[in-house]
Amino acid sequence: MSTKTTSDAGASRGLAAWRQLPRSQQGMILAYVAVLLLFVIGGIYRPGFVRLDNIGQLLLLSSFTGLVAAGQTFVILIGGIDLSVPWVLNAMAVLLTTTSLGQDSRAWWVVPLCLIVGALIGLVNGVGIVFFDIPPVVMTLGMNGVMQGLVLGMTGGFTCPTCNSVAPPSVQGIFVGQFLFGLPNGLLVWIVIAIIVGVVLSLTTLGRRIYALGNNALAAYLAGVNVRAVTLTVYALGGLFAALAGIALTAFGQQATLGMGDPFLFDSIAAVVIGGASILGGRGNYWGTIAGAIFLVVLRAVLQEFNISEAGRSIASGIVILVALLLYGREAREV
Amino acid sequence: MSATPASGTRPARRTHFEARLNYYSAQNVPLLLSLGILLGLILIYFLLFAVRQHRLPGNFELSTTLNNTMTVGLTAIGQALVVFTGGIDLSVGGIVDVTNSLAAVLMRNNPGSMLGVSLLVILVGAGAGLINGLFVTYGRLQPIIVTIATLTIWQGVALLILPQPGGAIPPPVTAILAGNIAPLAGLPSSVVILVLLLLLWQALRRTGFVVTLYAIGNDERAAHANGAPVNLARIGAYTLGGAFSGAAGLYLAAVATSGDATTGSQLTLTSIAAVVLGGISLFGGRGSVVGALAGACILTLLLNVLFFAGVNPQLQEFFQGLFLILAVVISTLIRRLLQSGRQVGGGSL
Numbered sequence: 029m030s031t032k033t034t035s036d037a038g039a040s041r042g043l044a045a046w047r048q049l050p051r052s053q054q055g056m057i058l059a060y061v062a063v064l065l066l067f068v069i070g071g072i073y074r075p076g077f078v079r080l081d082n083i084g085q086l087l088l089l090s091s092f093t094g095l096v097a098a099g100q101t102f103v104i105l106i107g108g109i110d111l112s113v114p115w116v117l118n119a120m121a122v123l124l125t126t127t128s129l130g131q132d133s134r135a136w137w138v139v140p141l142c143l144i145v146g147a148l149i150g151l152v153n154g155v156g157i158v159f160f161d162i163p164p165v166v167m168t169l170g171m172n173g174v175m176q177g178l179v180l181g182m183t184g185g186f187t188c189p190t191c192n193s194v195a196p197p198s199v200q201g202i203f204v205g206q207f208l209f210g211l212p213n214g215l216l217v218w219i220v221i222a223i224i225v226g227v228v229l230s231l232t233t234l235g236r237r238i239y240a241l242g243n244n245a246l247a248a249y250l251a252g253v254n255v256r257a258v259t260l261t262v263y264a265l266g267g268l269f270a271a272l273a274g275i276a277l278t279a280f281g282q283q284a285t286l287g288m289g290d291p292f293l294f295d296s297i298a299a300v301v302i303g304g305a306s307i308l309g310g311r312g313n314y315w316g317t318i319a320g321a322i323f324l325v326v327l328r329a330v331l332q333e334f335n336i337s338e339a340g341r342s343i344a345s346g347i348v349i350l351v352a353l354l355l356y357g358r359e360a361r362e363v
Numbered sequence: 364m365s366a367t368p369a370s371g372t373r374p375a376r377r378t379h380f381e382a383r384l385n386y387y388s389a390q391n392v393p394l395l396l397s398l399g400i401l402l403g404l405i406l407i408y409f410l411l412f413a414v415r416q417h418r419l420p421g422n423f424e425l426s427t428t429l430n431n432t433m434t435v436g437l438t439a440i441g442q443a444l445v446v447f448t449g450g451i452d453l454s455v456g457g458i459v460d461v462t463n464s465l466a467a468v469l470m471r472n473n474p475g476s477m478l479g480v481s482l483l484v485i486l487v488g489a490g491a492g493l494i495n496g497l498f499v500t501y502g503r504l505q506p507i508i509v510t511i512a513t514l515t516i517w518q519g520v521a522l523l524i525l526p527q528p529g530g531a532i533p534p535p536v537t538a539i540l541a542g543n544i545a546p547l548a549g550l551p552s553s554v555v556i557l558v559l560l561l562l563l564w565q566a567l568r569r570t571g572f573v574v575t576l577y578a579i580g581n582d583e584r585a586a587h588a589n590g591a592p593v594n595l596a597r598i599g600a601y602t603l604g605g606a607f608s609g610a611a612g613l614y615l616a617a618v619a620t621s622g623d624a625t626t627g628s629q630l631t632l633t634s635i636a637a638v639v640l641g642g643i644s645l646f647g648g649r650g651s652v653v654g655a656l657a658g659a660c661i662l663t664l665l666l667n668v669l670f671f672a673g674v675n676p677q678l679q680e681f682f683q684g685l686f687l688i689l690a691v692v693i694s695t696l697i698r699r700l701l702q703s704g705r706q707v708g709g710g711s712l
Contacts, residue, residue: 109507160692163645165451165507169632170688177681185677294515297508307505339526342519349512350498358503 055304055356056316059323066326073333084211086326091218092277093295094321098225099150099269100296101317102262103164105229106242107309110266112153112168113296114289115175120146121274121284122179125193135196142271149175150267154260179286186286195278203279214276221272225314238262242309295324298345302352323348392701393642393694394654400640400690401657404664411671422543426551428663430541433553434459434615436659438630439637440560441492441607443655444600446638447576449583449647450499450506452601455608455634457517458491459627462612464521467530467622477536485609491517492605496598514631521624528623532616540617557656564652576600580647636687637662642694 046054070077096113103110120142128138149171156167183191194200203214229235237258240248249255273292278284297307299320305312327348331341388395412420438455445452462484470480491513498509540556543549567573575596578586587593611630616622635645641658643650662683669682 156688156692161695162688162691165635165645166639166691167688169635170684170691173632173680173684173687175684177678177684181675181678181681294511297511301508307508337522339519339522342515342522344519346512346514346516346519349515350509353498353504353508353512354502 050311051356052304052306052311052313052316055302055352056313056319058355059302059304059316059319059352063319063323063326066323066330070326070330070333073330077330077333080211084215086329087218087322088212088214088280090318090322090325091214092273092280093292093299093324094218094318095221095269095273095276096292096296097299097317097321098221098314099266100300101225101229101303101305101312101314102238102269103266104297104300104305104307105238105309105312106259106262107245108157108164108259108262109297109307110150110153110168110263110270111165111293112149112171112175113266113270114293115172115179116146116149116267116270117274117277117289117292118284118287119149119175119179119274120271121278121288122183122191124199124275124278125195125284126183126188126190128196128199129190129193132196132198135198138196139199139275142275143268146271146274147264147268150270151260151264153267154263157263158256158259183286192283194282195275199275200279200282203276214280217276222314222318229313234258234261239310242311244310294345295321298349299324301349304356391642391651392698393644393649394651394657395642396694396697397640397642397654397657397661397690401661401664404661404668408664408668408671411668415671422549422551426541426543426553428667429551429553429557430618431666432659432663433541433556434611434618435630435633435637435662436557436560436656437607437611437614438634439641439655439659440564440652441604441611442634442638443641443643443650443652444576444607445506445604446580446643446645447573447647447650448579448597448600450597450600451635451645452492452495452510452604452608453507453631454491454495454510454513454517455604455611456628456631457514457521458488458605458608459612459615459630460521460624461491461517461524462488462609463616463627464525464530464622464624466613466616467532468525470530470532470536472533472535477533481536481613484613485606488609488612489602489606492602492608493598495605496601499601500594500597518624518628521627525622525624528621528625530616530622532620532622534620537617537620540614560656561653568651572596572599577648580644580649582648633659633662636683639687640690 049057067078067083076082096117100110100113123145124138124142127141128134153164153167153171156162156171157164180186182188201213203212203217205213229238237248237253240251240253241255241258245255270289270292274284274289277288281288300312300317301307302320302323303312303314303316303318305316324345327344328341331344336344409419412418412424438459442452442455465487466480466484469483470476495506495510495513498504498513499506502509540552542552544552544555575586575591575593578589578591579593579597583593608630612627615626619626637658638650638655639645639658640661641650641654641656643654643658665683665686666679669679670676674682
């Protein structure tokens with residue numbers, strides 16, 4: 029009897045504490061719980077699903093979405109959106125293979141080159157948005173078209189002589205080689221990136237300014253935040269992370285292909301939203317996004333275990349987002 | 364429209380007219396700009412066509428250009444209705460995919476089936492739009508993310524309906540929607556559809572429904588406080604928008620004479636591009652469906668111009684994207700020029 033009341037009291041205390049959490053943190057926790065649940069379901073259906081090497085592979089696949097979504101997190105936190113990621117990613121992947129020609133001797137300057145060009149493209153997005161008042165949707169949409177046209181035009185529809193070059197073996201090693209317990213190196217890269225992004229967002233002035241800008245641009249401006257500089261930085265980071273994901277994906281698949289970036293538009297935005305961030309900006313963090321990225325990949329893997337077709341997986345991903353939104357993405361009632 | 368007082372003397376009436384013209388042009392700078400771009404593109408197109416082909420474009424060119432425009436135009440109208448409220452509909456491509464596949468799979472060559480399936484397809488589009496509207500309005504969710512979710516759902520559904528491109532659209536449907544009308548001197552039927560759409564807009568644009576859409580886009584709280592049926596109108600915008608996407612899916616199937624569950628995807632982006640090129644503000648409350656149609660024509664004509672200018676077709680997306688960005692930049696610069704003429708200062712972030 030007494031134990032029951034204490035457990036009841038404990039439950040209600042827990043519930044009260046849960047209610048006091050910000051909506052974005054509730055979302056993040058739910059996303060991690062959902063990931064665990066998926067692994068449990070997959071493991072029950074087929075025990076091999078939760079073997080360490082399978083988990084490692086799934087996490088490696090998640091890392092590509094996670095890297096793109098890192099940039100998307102920055103952009104969405106200030107209340108923007110980056111629709112140019114698919115073809116910025118694709119363009120940088122093509123740049124990597126066609127300029128490195130698969131040679132390690134070129135890798136040391138080609139990889140930084142790709143990252144810098146990616147960041148510059150993102151910066152151009154920022155310039156259009158900051159200095160010409162172009163809505164982010166239009167600017168990044170236009171940029172996506174520009175990059176798509178450039179890739180198709182300059183490679184002649186991927187018929188160029190160097191188009192079939194592979195990523196340099198050293199770059200492949202960075203992402204695909206294995207370290208502890210047979211886990212792929214790409215995971216280590218992702219962990220390092222996650223720590224850097226987490227630190228930047230929560231412990232630096234840039235991070236505080238990003239949240240300030242996302243919550244109320246006018247208040248941030250009046251409080252002395254250089255709104256233009258922060259916006260430019262954030263969109264440059266969006267391009268940088270798209271480029272990094274392009275490099276990682278090319279290293280993983282060895283070659284660049286046309287349209288390789290297309291799934292990442294939906295996935296990067298979905299990962300951020302499932303992770304509890306508000307699409308209006310100001311709320312959310314990268315730890316949530318990581319959960320969102322892993323969730324999307326593991327969900328599809330589980331559905332694949334159940335022999336559900338690509339069409340079914342696509343429908344399921346959409347429904348999951350709607351459910352996540354209804355659980356923790358709702359706005360306060362106005363008026 | 365206010366009636367001009369008949370008693371006014373001639374000079375007074377002229378100034379009244381001038382005042383109205385000034386007011387109109389000040390209110391419709393983006394629309395006039397987009398019509399100007401369209402006119403310019405038409406001239407360039409005629410010039411390039413004449414130089415390359417040694418004749419002027421005729422009925423055939425008019426027909427193919429407008430047939431290509433109509434799909435984008437229909438989705439752009441649907442997109443515009445949603446954008447008026449300050450929302451955005453990214454599921455347009457998915458709805459087109461579903462309705463396109465559905466039409467190709469279901470339609471048989473008899474009048475009842477053709478009419479019935481056409482209506483069904485538009486209703487399915489409206490239903491898909493209704494779902495968006497309900498989530499956005501009663502779920503209190505952001506349109507961009509709701510419609511991105513429904514986009515993937517509809518893309519999946521379309522693949523279930525029509526896994527491989529195929530199916531068939533009966534020739535009469537293609538003839539009616541995308542052919543030429545013999546009694547009207549071979550006028551392309553897309554011209555008739557275009558005129559009907561413009562007339563429909565003229566009839567609708569002063570109705571309470573459309574005025575409420577603008578009111579929501581300008582200031583939802585004020586609209587609500589003034590007793591405008593905000594929720595109903597917003598749901599109506601998404602539903603009608605979905606119906607137009609459904610019509611676009613039907614039209615696309617009629618032009619292609621078969622179905623494909625993936626061709627619609629690009630229409631999400633082109634419909635937004637058309638709306639923006641048509642001078643409709645993505646922040647809501649500003650613009651006209653005339654602009655959306657003009658924007659759709661601009662996109663098609665741009666491709667024609669690039670073709671006749673001998674530009675590598677693989678660079679199409681490059682020029683479309685560049686043109687979209689440049690058009691918005693120019694419109695921004697012109698607006699700033701006009702504003703600086705009228706008022707001093709004005710704090711900008």
